[in-house]
Amino acid sequence: MWWIPAAAAQTFMPPAATDIAKRVNSIYEFLVISSLISFVIVIVGLVYFIQKYKRKSENDKTAYITHNYTLEFLWSFIPFVLFMVLFAWGAKVYWDMRVSPEDAMEIHVNAKKWDWEFIYKNGRKITSDVDDKGKRIPPTMVVPVNKPVKLIMTSIKLNPNDKRDRAVLHSFFVPAFRTKQDIVPGRYTALYFTPTKVGNFHVFCTEYCGTGHSQMLGMVKVVEDNDFNNWVLGSEGGGPKELSMADKGKQIYATRACIGCHSLDGTPMTGPTWKGLYGSDRQFNDGTSTTADENYLRESILNANAKIVKGFTANQMPSFQGQLTDEDVTNVIEFIKSVK
Ligand SMILES: [Cu+2]
Numbered sequence: 001m002w003w004i005p006a007a008a009a010q011t012f013m014p015p016a017a018t019d020i021a022k023r024v025n026s027i028y029e030f031l032v033i034s035s036l037i038s039f040v041i042v043i044v045g046l047v048y049f050i051q052k053y054k055r056k057s058e059n060d061k062t063a064y065i066t067h068n069y070t071l072e073f074l075w076s077f078i079p080f081v082l083f084m085v086l087f088a089w090g091a092k093v094y095w096d097m098r099v100s101p102e103d104a105m106e107i108h109v110n111a112k113k114w115d116w117e118f119i120y121k122n123g124r125k126i127t128s129d130v131d132d133k134g135k136r137i138p139p140t141m142v143v144p145v146n147k148p149v150k151l152i153m154t155s156i157k158l159n160p161n162d163k164r165d166r167a168v169l170h171s172f173f174v175p176a177f178r179t180k181q182d183i184v185p186g187r188y189t190a191l192y193f194t195p196t197k198v199g200n201f202h203v204f205c206t207e208y209c210g211t212g213h214s215q216m217l218g219m220v221k222v223v224e225d226n227d228f229n230n231w232v233l234g235s236e237g238g239g240p241k242e243l244s245m246a247d248k249g250k251q252i253y254a255t256r257a258c259i260g261c262h263s264l265d266g267t268p269m270t271g272p273t274w275k276g277l278y279g280s281d282r283q284f285n286d287g288t289s290t291t292a293d294e295n296y297l298r299e300s301i302l303n304a305n306a307k308i309v310k311g312f313t314a315n316q317m318p319s320f321q322g323q324l325t326d327e328d329v330t331n332v333i334e335f336i337k338s339v340k
Contacts, residue, residue, distance in 0.1 A: 013025060013028070014175040014176050015176050015197070015199075015201075016176065016178070016197075017176040017177055017195050017196060017197040017199065017201055017222065018176075018177045018178070018179070018193050018194055018195055018196055018197075019194065019196055020093065020096065020097050020177065020178055020179060020193070020194075021176060021177055021178040021179075023093045023096075024093060024178040025178075027086070027089060027090060027093065030086070030089075031086070034082055097178075097179055097192070098192070099192070100148060100150040100190065100192030101148045101192075103148065104147075104148035104149055104150035104192060105143070105144075105147060105148065105149050105150070106121060106149075106150050106151075106152055107119070107120055107121075107141065107143070107149060107150075107151055107152070108120075108121075108151075108152050108153070108154075108245070108330060109151045109152070109153040109154075109172060109183070110153075110154060110155075110156045110326075110327070111153065111154070111155045111156070111170035111172070111183045111205070111209075111216075112155065112156050112157065112158045112167065113158050113165075113167075113168060113209065113210055113212060114205070114209060114210065114211075114212025114213060114215060114216040115127070115128050115139070115158075115212075115216065116128070116138075116139050116203065116216070116218040117139065118139055118141040118218075119245065120232075121244060121245050121246070121334065122232070122242070122244050122245075123242030123243050123244045123245055123247070123248065124232075124242055125242070126139045126140060126141060126142075127139055128218075136215065138203075138217040138218045138219055139218050139219070140200075140218070140219040140220070140221050141203070141218065141219065141220045141221065142221045142223060142228065142231050143195060143220060143221070143222055143223070143228070144222075144223060144224070144225050144228035145195055145196065145197070145198050145222050145223065145224060145225070146194065146195070146196060146225075147194065147225075148192065148193075148194045149192065149193055149194070149195070150190055150191070150192045151172065151181075151190060151191040151192070152188050152190055152294060152330075153172055153181065153183045153188065153189050153190070153191060154183060154184070154185070154186075154187065154188050154189070154326060154330070155167040155168060155169065155170055155183045155184060155185040156185070156325075156326040156327065157326070160325040160326065160327070166185075167185035167186070167326075168185065168209045168210060169182060169183065169184060169185070169207045169209060170182070170183040170205045170207050170209050170216070171183060171205060171206040171207035172191055172203065172205070172206075173203065173204045173205070173206040174193070174201055174202065174203055174204075174220055175201075175202065175204070176197075176201040176202070177193045177195065177201065177220075179191060179192075179193055180206055182207055183207070187295050187298065188294040188295050188298065195220070195222040197222060198222050198223060198224060199221075199222055200219055200220070200221050200222075201219065201220045201221075201222070202217065202218075202219065202220075203217065203218030203219060203220055204216070204217065204218075205217075244334075245330065245331050245334035245335075246331070246334045246335045246337070246338040247335075248328075248331040248334075248335075249328075249331035249332040249333065249334050249335025249336070249338075250335045252324070252328055252331060252332050252335070253332065253335055256320070256323070256324070257318075258332070261316070261317065262274050263275070264339050268311075270316055271309075271312060271316065271317060272309050272311075272312060274336050274339045275339055275340070276339075276340060277292050277297075277336055277339065278292055278293075278297070278336055278337040278339075279291065279292060279293070280292050282296065282307070282309060283309070283310040284307045284308055284309060284310055285308045285309075285310055285311075285312075285314075286307075286308070288307070290307070294333055297332075297333045297336055298329055298333065301320050301324070301329055301332060301333075302319065302320055302321045302324075302329065303319060303321060304316075304317035304318070304319060305317075305319075
Protein backbone atom coordinates (compact mmCIF):
# COMPACT_ATOMS: atom_id res chain seq x y z
CA MET A 1 0.00 0.00 0.00
CA TRP A 2 1.42 3.33 -1.04
CA TRP A 3 0.16 5.26 1.96
CA ILE A 4 2.17 3.34 4.58
CA PRO A 5 5.84 2.27 4.51
CA ALA A 6 6.49 -0.95 2.59
CA ALA A 7 7.67 -2.87 5.66
CA ALA A 8 4.57 -1.97 7.61
CA ALA A 9 2.37 -2.91 4.68
CA GLN A 10 3.70 -6.45 4.90
CA THR A 11 2.17 -6.88 8.30
CA PHE A 12 -1.25 -6.34 6.74
CA MET A 13 -0.82 -8.26 3.52
CA PRO A 14 1.37 -11.09 2.26
CA PRO A 15 3.60 -10.25 -0.74
CA ALA A 16 1.68 -9.70 -3.97
CA ALA A 17 3.06 -12.16 -6.53
CA THR A 18 0.45 -11.82 -9.28
CA ASP A 19 -1.23 -8.87 -11.01
CA ILE A 20 -4.52 -10.03 -9.55
CA ALA A 21 -2.97 -9.81 -6.08
CA LYS A 22 -2.06 -6.15 -6.70
CA ARG A 23 -5.56 -5.42 -7.96
CA VAL A 24 -7.09 -7.13 -4.92
CA ASN A 25 -4.85 -4.94 -2.75
CA SER A 26 -6.13 -1.84 -4.54
CA ILE A 27 -9.71 -2.79 -3.71
CA TYR A 28 -8.74 -3.23 -0.07
CA GLU A 29 -7.02 0.15 -0.08
CA PHE A 30 -10.09 1.77 -1.59
CA LEU A 31 -12.27 0.13 1.07
CA VAL A 32 -9.98 1.07 3.95
CA ILE A 33 -9.47 4.66 2.79
CA SER A 34 -13.14 5.33 2.01
CA SER A 35 -14.14 3.80 5.36
CA LEU A 36 -11.55 5.97 7.12
CA ILE A 37 -12.84 9.11 5.42
CA SER A 38 -16.47 8.26 6.30
CA PHE A 39 -15.42 7.50 9.85
CA VAL A 40 -13.69 10.87 10.23
CA ILE A 41 -16.62 12.78 8.72
CA VAL A 42 -19.14 11.08 11.00
CA ILE A 43 -17.11 11.31 14.21
CA VAL A 44 -15.88 14.88 13.66
CA GLY A 45 -19.43 15.96 12.76
CA LEU A 46 -20.81 14.20 15.81
CA VAL A 47 -18.39 15.84 18.23
CA TYR A 48 -18.83 19.26 16.58
CA PHE A 49 -22.63 19.16 16.73
CA ILE A 50 -22.70 17.83 20.30
CA GLN A 51 -20.68 20.85 21.26
CA LYS A 52 -22.52 23.35 19.09
CA TYR A 53 -26.09 22.37 19.95
CA LYS A 54 -25.76 21.28 23.54
CA ARG A 55 -28.39 22.77 25.86
CA LYS A 56 -26.87 25.81 27.44
CA SER A 57 -29.70 27.07 29.66
CA GLU A 58 -33.15 26.12 30.94
CA ASN A 59 -34.75 28.27 28.22
CA ASP A 60 -33.08 26.53 25.28
CA LYS A 61 -35.70 25.00 22.99
CA THR A 62 -35.19 21.70 21.22
CA ALA A 63 -34.69 22.36 17.50
CA TYR A 64 -37.65 21.15 15.48
CA ILE A 65 -36.39 19.77 12.14
CA THR A 66 -38.66 17.54 10.06
CA HIS A 67 -36.41 16.79 7.11
CA ASN A 68 -33.77 18.02 4.71
CA TYR A 69 -34.11 16.67 1.19
CA THR A 70 -30.65 17.68 0.03
CA LEU A 71 -28.90 16.06 2.97
CA GLU A 72 -31.03 12.91 2.80
CA PHE A 73 -30.35 12.56 -0.89
CA LEU A 74 -26.61 13.04 -0.46
CA TRP A 75 -26.14 10.57 2.38
CA SER A 76 -27.99 7.95 0.35
CA PHE A 77 -26.59 8.74 -3.05
CA ILE A 78 -22.88 9.05 -2.19
CA PRO A 79 -22.72 5.60 -0.49
CA PHE A 80 -24.78 4.19 -3.37
CA VAL A 81 -22.21 5.42 -5.88
CA LEU A 82 -19.36 4.06 -3.72
CA PHE A 83 -21.03 0.65 -3.49
CA MET A 84 -21.69 0.52 -7.23
CA VAL A 85 -18.04 1.40 -7.95
CA LEU A 86 -16.94 -1.39 -5.59
CA PHE A 87 -19.38 -3.82 -7.16
CA ALA A 88 -18.27 -3.16 -10.74
CA TRP A 89 -14.59 -3.09 -9.81
CA GLY A 90 -14.84 -6.26 -7.70
CA ALA A 91 -16.80 -8.08 -10.40
CA LYS A 92 -14.15 -7.21 -13.00
CA VAL A 93 -11.29 -8.44 -10.81
CA TYR A 94 -13.24 -11.56 -9.89
CA TRP A 95 -13.94 -12.29 -13.55
CA ASP A 96 -10.29 -11.86 -14.56
CA MET A 97 -9.30 -14.05 -11.61
CA ARG A 98 -11.64 -16.89 -12.60
CA VAL A 99 -11.34 -17.07 -16.39
CA SER A 100 -8.13 -18.75 -17.41
CA PRO A 101 -6.54 -18.06 -20.79
CA GLU A 102 -6.74 -20.90 -23.33
CA ASP A 103 -2.98 -21.40 -23.42
CA ALA A 104 -2.55 -21.87 -19.66
CA MET A 105 -0.23 -24.66 -18.57
CA GLU A 106 -2.29 -27.29 -16.79
CA ILE A 107 -1.16 -28.98 -13.59
CA HIS A 108 -3.26 -31.49 -11.70
CA VAL A 109 -3.70 -31.20 -7.96
CA ASN A 110 -4.86 -34.09 -5.80
CA ALA A 111 -5.82 -33.21 -2.26
CA LYS A 112 -6.11 -35.99 0.28
CA LYS A 113 -6.17 -36.50 4.04
CA TRP A 114 -3.83 -34.66 4.64
CA ASP A 115 -1.49 -33.90 1.85
CA TRP A 116 -1.08 -32.48 -1.63
CA GLU A 117 0.04 -34.15 -4.83
CA PHE A 118 0.99 -32.08 -7.87
CA ILE A 119 1.00 -33.96 -11.16
CA TYR A 120 2.39 -32.58 -14.39
CA LYS A 121 1.09 -33.75 -17.74
CA ASN A 122 4.37 -35.55 -18.43
CA GLY A 123 3.54 -37.80 -15.51
CA ARG A 124 5.90 -36.22 -13.00
CA LYS A 125 4.31 -36.41 -9.59
CA ILE A 126 5.42 -34.19 -6.72
CA THR A 127 4.57 -35.55 -3.30
CA SER A 128 5.59 -34.57 0.21
CA ASP A 129 8.73 -36.07 1.67
CA VAL A 130 10.13 -36.83 5.11
CA ASP A 131 13.55 -35.61 6.30
CA ASP A 132 16.08 -37.55 8.47
CA LYS A 133 14.30 -36.48 11.64
CA GLY A 134 10.95 -37.66 10.41
CA LYS A 135 9.69 -34.15 9.74
CA ARG A 136 7.36 -33.67 6.78
CA ILE A 137 8.75 -31.69 3.85
CA PRO A 138 5.82 -30.10 2.03
CA PRO A 139 5.56 -30.79 -1.72
CA THR A 140 6.70 -27.98 -4.03
CA MET A 141 4.97 -27.12 -7.28
CA VAL A 142 7.44 -25.52 -9.70
CA VAL A 143 6.04 -23.05 -12.25
CA PRO A 144 7.59 -20.56 -14.70
CA VAL A 145 7.22 -16.83 -14.04
CA ASN A 146 4.79 -14.76 -16.17
CA LYS A 147 3.09 -17.83 -17.65
CA PRO A 148 -0.55 -18.57 -16.93
CA VAL A 149 -1.10 -21.77 -14.94
CA LYS A 150 -4.39 -23.59 -14.55
CA LEU A 151 -4.80 -26.08 -11.75
CA ILE A 152 -7.27 -28.92 -12.24
CA MET A 153 -8.04 -30.08 -8.74
CA THR A 154 -9.89 -32.89 -7.08
CA SER A 155 -10.00 -34.59 -3.70
CA ILE A 156 -9.09 -38.28 -3.58
CA LYS A 157 -8.80 -41.03 -1.00
CA LEU A 158 -5.43 -41.56 0.63
CA ASN A 159 -5.64 -45.21 -0.29
CA PRO A 160 -8.00 -45.98 -3.17
CA ASN A 161 -8.46 -49.57 -1.95
CA ASP A 162 -9.49 -48.65 1.59
CA LYS A 163 -13.28 -49.00 1.62
CA ARG A 164 -13.66 -47.07 4.87
CA ASP A 165 -11.52 -44.12 3.76
CA ARG A 166 -13.37 -41.07 2.53
CA ALA A 167 -12.24 -38.19 0.36
CA VAL A 168 -13.20 -34.89 2.01
CA LEU A 169 -13.45 -31.19 1.17
CA HIS A 170 -10.27 -29.13 0.97
CA SER A 171 -9.39 -25.71 -0.42
CA PHE A 172 -6.27 -24.58 -2.23
CA PHE A 173 -5.07 -21.12 -1.17
CA VAL A 174 -1.93 -19.21 -2.09
CA PRO A 175 -2.08 -15.97 -0.09
CA ALA A 176 0.58 -14.31 -2.28
CA PHE A 177 -1.63 -14.92 -5.32
CA ARG A 178 -4.85 -13.82 -3.50
CA THR A 179 -6.72 -16.69 -5.03
CA LYS A 180 -8.31 -19.79 -3.59
CA GLN A 181 -10.70 -22.52 -4.60
CA ASP A 182 -12.54 -25.33 -2.86
CA ILE A 183 -11.59 -28.88 -3.79
CA VAL A 184 -14.47 -31.33 -3.88
CA PRO A 185 -14.42 -35.16 -4.01
CA GLY A 186 -15.96 -36.63 -7.15
CA ARG A 187 -15.51 -33.60 -9.37
CA TYR A 188 -12.91 -31.19 -10.72
CA THR A 189 -12.57 -27.56 -9.79
CA ALA A 190 -10.11 -25.17 -11.40
CA LEU A 191 -7.88 -22.38 -10.16
CA TYR A 192 -5.87 -20.06 -12.34
CA PHE A 193 -2.94 -17.70 -11.72
CA THR A 194 -0.09 -15.97 -13.54
CA PRO A 195 2.80 -15.46 -11.13
CA THR A 196 4.77 -12.26 -11.75
CA LYS A 197 7.43 -12.73 -9.08
CA VAL A 198 10.17 -15.33 -8.69
CA GLY A 199 10.19 -16.90 -5.23
CA ASN A 200 8.67 -19.43 -2.87
CA PHE A 201 5.06 -19.01 -1.82
CA HIS A 202 3.01 -20.92 0.72
CA VAL A 203 0.05 -23.11 -0.11
CA PHE A 204 -2.52 -23.63 2.63
CA CYS A 205 -5.59 -25.79 2.89
CA THR A 206 -8.37 -23.39 3.85
CA GLU A 207 -11.27 -25.78 4.30
CA TYR A 208 -11.22 -27.55 7.65
CA CYS A 209 -10.66 -31.17 6.65
CA GLY A 210 -9.86 -33.04 9.87
CA THR A 211 -7.06 -33.51 12.39
CA GLY A 212 -4.23 -33.04 9.87
CA HIS A 213 -5.69 -29.85 8.40
CA SER A 214 -3.10 -27.49 9.86
CA GLN A 215 -0.21 -29.63 8.61
CA MET A 216 -1.59 -29.65 5.09
CA LEU A 217 1.05 -27.27 3.74
CA GLY A 218 2.60 -26.96 0.31
CA MET A 219 4.78 -24.61 -1.69
CA VAL A 220 4.68 -22.97 -5.09
CA LYS A 221 8.14 -22.19 -6.41
CA VAL A 222 8.12 -19.61 -9.19
CA VAL A 223 11.28 -19.75 -11.33
CA GLU A 224 12.66 -18.12 -14.49
CA ASP A 225 11.70 -19.72 -17.79
CA ASN A 226 15.14 -21.29 -18.30
CA ASP A 227 15.22 -22.78 -14.85
CA PHE A 228 11.80 -24.20 -15.42
CA ASN A 229 12.86 -25.84 -18.68
CA ASN A 230 15.92 -27.31 -16.97
CA TRP A 231 13.75 -28.60 -14.17
CA VAL A 232 11.41 -30.26 -16.65
CA LEU A 233 14.33 -31.70 -18.63
CA GLY A 234 15.90 -32.90 -15.39
CA SER A 235 12.83 -34.99 -14.77
CA GLU A 236 12.94 -36.45 -18.25
CA GLY A 237 16.63 -37.32 -18.45
CA GLY A 238 18.00 -40.07 -16.19
CA GLY A 239 16.10 -42.48 -14.00
CA PRO A 240 13.06 -44.48 -15.03
CA LYS A 241 10.84 -42.20 -17.08
CA GLU A 242 7.25 -41.87 -15.92
CA LEU A 243 4.56 -42.35 -18.51
CA SER A 244 2.69 -39.15 -19.26
CA MET A 245 -0.84 -38.85 -17.88
CA ALA A 246 -2.25 -39.25 -21.39
CA ASP A 247 -0.16 -42.39 -22.01
CA LYS A 248 -1.40 -43.91 -18.77
CA GLY A 249 -4.92 -43.08 -19.92
CA LYS A 250 -4.20 -44.71 -23.26
CA GLN A 251 -3.27 -47.94 -21.48
CA ILE A 252 -6.62 -47.89 -19.73
CA TYR A 253 -8.34 -47.21 -23.07
CA ALA A 254 -6.68 -50.32 -24.48
CA THR A 255 -7.02 -52.62 -21.49
CA ARG A 256 -10.42 -51.66 -20.06
CA ALA A 257 -12.49 -52.25 -23.19
CA CYS A 258 -13.06 -48.60 -24.11
CA ILE A 259 -11.23 -49.44 -27.34
CA GLY A 260 -14.02 -51.82 -28.32
CA CYS A 261 -16.65 -49.09 -28.49
CA HIS A 262 -14.80 -45.77 -28.95
CA SER A 263 -12.62 -44.94 -31.95
CA LEU A 264 -9.89 -42.31 -32.04
CA ASP A 265 -10.21 -41.42 -35.73
CA GLY A 266 -13.75 -40.14 -36.00
CA THR A 267 -15.51 -43.41 -36.87
CA PRO A 268 -18.60 -43.94 -34.74
CA MET A 269 -18.69 -47.44 -33.23
CA THR A 270 -21.05 -48.68 -30.51
CA GLY A 271 -20.10 -45.43 -28.77
CA PRO A 272 -19.15 -41.96 -30.06
CA THR A 273 -15.59 -41.36 -31.26
CA TRP A 274 -13.17 -39.60 -28.93
CA LYS A 275 -11.70 -37.54 -31.75
CA GLY A 276 -12.18 -33.85 -30.94
CA LEU A 277 -14.47 -34.79 -28.04
CA TYR A 278 -12.89 -32.54 -25.40
CA GLY A 279 -14.26 -29.02 -25.51
CA SER A 280 -16.88 -29.92 -28.12
CA ASP A 281 -20.60 -29.27 -27.88
CA ARG A 282 -22.51 -32.41 -26.86
CA GLN A 283 -26.14 -32.87 -27.84
CA PHE A 284 -28.19 -35.39 -25.88
CA ASN A 285 -31.23 -37.50 -26.72
CA ASP A 286 -33.39 -35.57 -24.26
CA GLY A 287 -32.73 -32.34 -26.17
CA THR A 288 -30.29 -30.82 -23.67
CA SER A 289 -26.66 -30.04 -24.46
CA THR A 290 -23.39 -29.21 -22.72
CA THR A 291 -19.72 -28.56 -23.38
CA ALA A 292 -17.47 -31.60 -22.93
CA ASP A 293 -15.24 -30.41 -20.07
CA GLU A 294 -13.45 -32.54 -17.48
CA ASN A 295 -16.51 -32.89 -15.27
CA TYR A 296 -18.72 -34.00 -18.15
CA LEU A 297 -16.16 -36.62 -19.20
CA ARG A 298 -15.86 -37.83 -15.65
CA GLU A 299 -19.60 -38.26 -15.34
CA SER A 300 -19.79 -40.04 -18.71
CA ILE A 301 -17.13 -42.53 -17.64
CA LEU A 302 -18.52 -43.27 -14.19
CA ASN A 303 -22.22 -43.02 -14.93
CA ALA A 304 -22.74 -43.37 -18.68
CA ASN A 305 -26.52 -43.28 -18.44
CA ALA A 306 -26.63 -39.82 -16.84
CA LYS A 307 -26.66 -38.22 -20.29
CA ILE A 308 -27.13 -40.15 -23.54
CA VAL A 309 -25.31 -38.70 -26.53
CA LYS A 310 -27.66 -37.96 -29.45
CA GLY A 311 -27.88 -40.90 -31.84
CA PHE A 312 -26.65 -43.47 -29.30
CA THR A 313 -28.57 -45.71 -26.96
CA ALA A 314 -28.62 -46.02 -23.19
CA ASN A 315 -27.40 -49.06 -21.27
CA GLN A 316 -24.71 -49.87 -23.84
CA MET A 317 -21.76 -48.59 -21.90
CA PRO A 318 -21.00 -50.39 -18.63
CA SER A 319 -20.67 -48.25 -15.50
CA PHE A 320 -17.07 -47.84 -14.42
CA GLN A 321 -18.00 -46.60 -10.96
CA GLY A 322 -15.76 -48.47 -8.53
CA GLN A 323 -13.86 -50.06 -11.44
CA LEU A 324 -11.45 -47.20 -12.03
CA THR A 325 -9.62 -45.16 -9.38
CA ASP A 326 -9.86 -41.37 -9.35
CA GLU A 327 -6.37 -41.25 -10.84
CA ASP A 328 -7.34 -43.68 -13.62
CA VAL A 329 -10.31 -41.48 -14.49
CA THR A 330 -8.13 -38.35 -14.58
CA ASN A 331 -5.60 -40.13 -16.80
CA VAL A 332 -8.29 -41.31 -19.24
CA ILE A 333 -9.61 -37.75 -19.39
CA GLU A 334 -6.10 -36.49 -20.19
CA PHE A 335 -5.92 -39.10 -22.95
CA ILE A 336 -9.29 -38.01 -24.37
CA LYS A 337 -8.05 -34.39 -24.28
CA SER A 338 -5.03 -35.43 -26.35
CA VAL A 339 -7.14 -37.02 -29.12
CA LYS A 340 -7.73 -33.92 -31.23
CU1 LIG B 1 -7.37 -30.02 3.63
